[in-house]
Amino acid sequence: MRIEIICTGDEVLTGKITNTNFSWMAQKLEDVGLSVHWETTVGDDRDTLLAAFQLAGTRADAVIVNGGLGPTVDDLSQEIAAQAAGVELALNQEWLTTMEAFFTKRARVMPPNNVKQAMLPATAEMIDNPIGTACGFAVDIGKARFFFTPGVPREMRRMLEEQVIPRILARSGAPASIYLKRLHSYGLGESHVDEMLKGVEDLDPTGGVKLGFRAHYPQLETKLTVRGTDMADVHRKLAPVTAEVKKRMGNFIMAEDDQTLEGVVLAALTATQGSLALVETFTGGAISARIAHLPHAEHVYRRGVTVRHFKDLHDIYGLHDVPLAAAMTEEAAAAVARAAREQAGASHALISLIELDEGADRIDFGGTIWTGIATEDDVVVRRSRILGGREWVRLGAVEMALDCLRRKLQGLPVVERIDFERT
């Protein structure tokens, strides 16, 4: 099964936006045992699009095209697909009705130029887009089946997973069962985990388990791709490898598969009828914004407070005897955590007080992060130093705060050295 991807759009071709749609698609295909052989990016230009479609049609079995399905004049994918397939464009009444309903539901009138989005090559199979007005479709060009997807990431992602990949898998014959197990960790670098997990693939002597990683700071995703004759075989092969990976990575694994760190934290608080108060500084509300909006968080989330200067905490918490204007100390951080918990009437307070380095942003710009957790029984404070620029510090502090709370809620040590910290 030879698969190609064609990405379209001047904004991608000019480098105005980085092509994350491509890497996401390629990874999703890898996850189900499919591989991309060739990728092409071309702009919003009729001749170039036609040439790209025709070339891919001579080489590939399946081609995924991304972008160019919008309502505006520079969206050309349907038109050029029809030309390459040697057919006319025809109005897809079903999609027109779907779009009209889409606008009606939002109490808007569909602009006339949206009709263009329902014009598909006459021989095309419509592919549903449940969350947007760009209609996907499949059509044969040359010897390949082409799948057209929208450029809007969330629409493309849903369409690829739910509609395109199953169609490609069906065309690729009857593949062995494939399963992807994912383990999300925080605090260990990719090469460190690669060392730690040496040999785990061999725990399945049939060679059916492949280990891979995807680093997206500050998280690392460890992926186990398993092939077997059926799902029972897959799970038989996977079980000993997963158990060994979990054993070796230990407390650093914070979530599995579609779980998120914030989801795990929310579930743990919900399970014990707990509640949460937050205090942030340089993270600016980003810790809070990971959890406060989640479904059911309204039963757990009590209060978040953000300031940019420690001294502003004096008034908020009535901590007039605590030295907050000077350098932070473990005692002062503990006092803030206790006060935040009490004032909000929460079972847990999570605080992140950050002392930033002076001066302009640079590669060795750092921050000293005081992460604290107060419960009715105790307070724990962790001091960490992270270097790597303002964004590196900010993102690292958000993840560290949530992971410390996860550890606390799971009865694990809150303080455990991570690869990203300096001391």
Added chain:
Amino acid sequence: MRIEIICTGDEVLTGKITNTNFSWMAQKLEDVGLSVHWETTVGDDRDTLLAAFQLAGTRADAVIVNGGLGPTVDDLSQEIAAQAAGVELALNQEWLTTMEAFFTKRARVMPPNNVKQAMLPATAEMIDNPIGTACGFAVDIGKARFFFTPGVPREMRRMLEEQVIPRILARSGAPASIYLKRLHSYGLGESHVDEMLKGVEDLDPTGGVKLGFRAHYPQLETKLTVRGTDMADVHRKLAPVTAEVKKRMGNFIMAEDDQTLEGVVLAALTATQGSLALVETFTGGAISARIAHLPHAEHVYRRGVTVRHFKDLHDIYGLHDVPLAAAMTEEAAAAVARAAREQAGASHALISLIELDEGADRIDFGGTIWTGIATEDDVVVRRSRILGGREWVRLGAVEMALDCLRRKLQGLPVVERIDFERT
């Protein structure tokens, strides 16, 4: 001058790493008035590399190849370049000497497999890499001049800027100048703006201005790409079109080029020595997290408070006479905004109080958003209803809050109907 870029490497083709080298190269070329016509990504595979080189050699005048110049067995660029050019590989004694000096300087002995990096196609022009062992080179394949660059970003960047771009410019004669003007708006949909701007391209009778869009909800980027004989010509063509676009889009344009909405807000507050207090609910801290961490925000940002239930605002602000437990009203929202401003001692308070629909997330799940701004002189409250699912409401509310504050700071009407709202 037709330019293509070929990116090589399994890591890029499988999506394991996002291809930021490509977007960087494309932008650098755009900056000097050159455009990429076609991009290809292929893996570390002999047949595919050869096919990619040969194809580009039939189409382009200049081709930049990235990656595959390393010392390991999967680095194939020199070998396949020689094959495509129909010449042998030959040891480049100059580069071997350079590499040996490179290792000596670092008190290391050059590993034998590094010799491979000095093997270039016999007809190649060597291109210096002052910071690494991967030697760049240029060679003719088909009708194109090929420029081979290393995959390591900092080596590629330096080689592209100092060596490759000057060579391509020299070959291209006197290229037209190109400029991209960007206008960022909030509140108008892409097809609506497309309608509004009908005909603006014609204000430049030479056809040198091309209109385009990039929608990333809730923002829309309107792009004007201009070609001219030189930059003076470009700006002459651009001026009337930009003026007309600004006139038609009016108050909805919130930022230009590299500006961000939050940056514009922060700059406006800074310019008047203003300061900011925030109150959030369902947005969970996300409004705050857009602005609080920015450089210089520490002089402006006073305090952010997030709750998930309006009634929790009673205690925080001492608003015991304000009915906050029932449905929100304009008066209650105004009272919260005033109290938040006073308590934090800020010149401006920005609040976003959201009443979410009941039930599970769905495409017509909505929220009633009360956005309020208090200053010393007055309070303005805007009520909006947005439908489209939890995330749609949340992201829309964040943008609406920041844009209302931008409008207030710029003396524009805070309440102006947008395409995304229901009432």
